[in-house]
Amino acid sequence: MTTRRRSSRSDDTGPRIDDVARAANVSTATVSRVLSAPDSVKEEKRTRVLEAIAALGYTPNAAARNLRVGSSKMVLVIVSHRANPPFSAEVLRGIETELSSAGYAVIMGNLHGDEDRRRRVVDLAYSRHLDGIIVISGNPQAAGGRSIVDAGIPVVSICVALDDPRVFSVLLDDASCAATQLRYLTDLGHERIMYVTGPLDNYNQIHRSKGFNDAAAQAGLTADDIVMHEGDYGFSGGVSAAENYFARSTRPTGIVCSNDEMAIGFIKTVRAAGVRVPEDVSVVGFDGIEFSEFCEPSLTTIQQPRYELGATGARALISAIGGSEAVGRSPEILHGCLIVRDSTGKPPSAFRRKRTINP
Amino acid sequence: MTTRRRSSRSDDTGPRIDDVARAANVSTATVSRVLSAPDSVKEEKRTRVLEAIAALGYTPNAAARNLRVGSSKMVLVIVSHRANPPFSAEVLRGIETELSSAGYAVIMGNLHGDEDRRRRVVDLAYSRHLDGIIVISGNPQAAGGRSIVDAGIPVVSICVALDDPRVFSVLLDDASCAATQLRYLTDLGHERIMYVTGPLDNYNQIHRSKGFNDAAAQAGLTADDIVMHEGDYGFSGGVSAAENYFARSTRPTGIVCSNDEMAIGFIKTVRAAGVRVPEDVSVVGFDGIEFSEFCEPSLTTIQQPRYELGATGARALISAIGGSEAVGRSPEILHGCLIVRDSTGKPPSAFRRKRTINP
DNA sequence: TTGTAAGCGTTATCAA
DNA sequence: TTGATAACGCTTACAA
Numbered sequence: 001m002t003t004r005r006r007s008s009r010s011d012d013t014g015p016r017i018d019d020v021a022r023a024a025n026v027s028t029a030t031v032s033r034v035l036s037a038p039d040s041v042k043e044e045k046r047t048r049v050l051e052a053i054a055a056l057g058y059t060p061n062a063a064a065r066n067l068r069v070g071s072s073k074m075v076l077v078i079v080s081h082r083a084n085p086p087f088s089a090e091v092l093r094g095i096e097t098e099l100s101s102a103g104y105a106v107i108m109g110n111l112h113g114d115e116d117r118r119r120r121v122v123d124l125a126y127s128r129h130l131d132g133i134i135v136i137s138g139n140p141q142a143a144g145g146r147s148i149v150d151a152g153i154p155v156v157s158i159c160v161a162l163d164d165p166r167v168f169s170v171l172l173d174d175a176s177c178a179a180t181q182l183r184y185l186t187d188l189g190h191e192r193i194m195y196v197t198g199p200l201d202n203y204n205q206i207h208r209s210k211g212f213n214d215a216a217a218q219a220g221l222t223a224d225d226i227v228m229h230e231g232d233y234g235f236s237g238g239v240s241a242a243e244n245y246f247a248r249s250t251r252p253t254g255i256v257c258s259n260d261e262m263a264i265g266f267i268k269t270v271r272a273a274g275v276r277v278p279e280d281v282s283v284v285g286f287d288g289i290e291f292s293e294f295c296e297p298s299l300t301t302i303q304q305p306r307y308e309l310g311a312t313g314a315r316a317l318i319s320a321i322g323g324s325e326a327v328g329r330s331p332e333i334l335h336g337c338l339i340v341r342d343s344t345g346k347p348p349s350a351f352r353r354k355r356t357i358n359p
Numbered sequence: 360m361t362t363r364r365r366s367s368r369s370d371d372t373g374p375r376i377d378d379v380a381r382a383a384n385v386s387t388a389t390v391s392r393v394l395s396a397p398d399s400v401k402e403e404k405r406t407r408v409l410e411a412i413a414a415l416g417y418t419p420n421a422a423a424r425n426l427r428v429g430s431s432k433m434v435l436v437i438v439s440h441r442a443n444p445p446f447s448a449e450v451l452r453g454i455e456t457e458l459s460s461a462g463y464a465v466i467m468g469n470l471h472g473d474e475d476r477r478r479r480v481v482d483l484a485y486s487r488h489l490d491g492i493i494v495i496s497g498n499p500q501a502a503g504g505r506s507i508v509d510a511g512i513p514v515v516s517i518c519v520a521l522d523d524p525r526v527f528s529v530l531l532d533d534a535s536c537a538a539t540q541l542r543y544l545t546d547l548g549h550e551r552i553m554y555v556t557g558p559l560d561n562y563n564q565i566h567r568s569k570g571f572n573d574a575a576a577q578a579g580l581t582a583d584d585i586v587m588h589e590g591d592y593g594f595s596g597g598v599s600a601a602e603n604y605f606a607r608s609t610r611p612t613g614i615v616c617s618n619d620e621m622a623i624g625f626i627k628t629v630r631a632a633g634v635r636v637p638e639d640v641s642v643v644g645f646d647g648i649e650f651s652e653f654c655e656p657s658l659t660t661i662q663q664p665r666y667e668l669g670a671t672g673a674r675a676l677i678s679a680i681g682g683s684e685a686v687g688r689s690p691e692i693l694h695g696c697l698i699v700r701d702s703t704g705k706p707p708s709a710f711r712r713k714r715t716i717n718p
Numbered sequence: 719t720t721g722t723a724a725g726c727g728t729t730a731t732c733a734a
Numbered sequence: 735t736t737g738a739t740a741a742c743g744c745t746t747a748c749a750a
Binding site for chain 2: 726727728729730
């Protein structure tokens, strides 16, 4: 049987390499070389080929090339649902910028959603369609009994250290940032602190909690001085923290939050009840999202190097794809820094004025 | 010449379809059928094949399949830099959800950046590697003399109506939303209005300006009653609008903003100077981003159906890819609605109290 | 420097 | 219901 081959005129699939070859009166190999190693083709033929390419509007069929070459210049980026958009968008921008200037395209993947969709993401990794994977603040659970790290392509994890030695991790110094948050308040004189955390099983939270607790001990704070409140990294976590705050007979004067959304949710809620920030209570956030500067009052917070987190991860992946073994030692740790704004101040004096609602 | 074919043991490229066929003692055609049309294979062989697939951990090579089948189950999503993350992230979520449940993967593309990167995005469209394209609030300029809409695959535009009849557009009723913004203020009694716009050549802004102007005329406002301020859709646009506000000898009492960021930037700035919102000045936003609810005061704004904008676009694309001509008439228009919160109120009475800074 | 031709791993056609 | 086999469009030995 012979499937009829399309003649010189291209049908709906566009021109192929041999259309170009025929038009330029060279072989397909030469056309291919013009595209991949122009210098290996004599000037004259090269311009002829280039003209033919332009005239026909030829673009190589990516599937055919991938099949032949065994790589696709595609990277899968998996964003965990734990990563809030104001945070992850900036990380993604770093990734995308770095990757696209190296000629890679980015495929978006979620690992939440139903089993079916999760499996499809894992299939993607195993389908030889990908050159590498970046995971943002998530631990990629296996789906369908297979894990993404076993797919045989480089994996980089941002914000979370995966225990697998094959994955390169780019981390933030969670513990020392959390310690900085607390220490800033204790240095101001605060002695009763509420710690508004994310989910306690969250990777980052575990490390931040440790940093917080160590710093608290070092500052001489006891368990009685500290209220723990587990939030959800959303505004509502801050709202429930505010309710917790109001329920206390002796209220904390300093609030350490594990991200900015919760800090803002807290502030909004207590202010609505007449509590002044920072006169009555000081609040420190974590992340340094854009809004931390424009909320009321502007938020003292830990500025994460969000863009750099993404860009660094992308660069690590690129060199891992390139096969360079000397990628650097794996946990590459970036540093956050405290930005002092208007949501923090000295604690109210011992003779606290009771404020009533409404000015 | 004969390239040595790998023997039964798979090397680093993973098992292929004929490894499975051999293990299950069937032909490759049967394995392929088990995957694409399971019912056409006898029960017994099918289970044998399935077992072999599981045992070997086989995943079809996507490049080979794409080459053969001529489609890739991939969609390119281009996000214009005009689309702020708080807005676009939600649109993207709608797209991603809809697309991934239909089995499509999403490739991220920017059409800003240098010519080189832009061209790579366009190449992607022409490389037969894509089944369709979605553009979010951007007009895809041609790169390298070729436009994305000529690539021969379906294109959907969200938030912007492209003039090309081949592209399906999902729009917001910009004009009537802007009219609603203004009318809400005039109904409250405001008579001097400042309109803080995005860049005036922006597609959405053009329509919003028209809606605003029509509504202003209808409300009997004259040019003297209106201050136009061109912003940039960022916080700084709101900040500069505030400077403009302060520079006026007679200040407007109502501010209509073309997005929430500018509204929040404006509020933050004027409040810092002691102006009260809404007692001294009312502010209306546009978009309904998450933060509009948690800023101070919470923002009266137009809630855009961000998720639905994305989901609707994705569904339209999917049916266009499926080749159904009856996709529906092209400009599909979704509606925003006004959410009244705390940033708006009646204008200050004619005997305006001059307020000084600091309580 | 150029051309010839053998695959890359699927799917789909045809024949059995 | 199954199996043999020809493409899909490209890259790259190898030969010239």
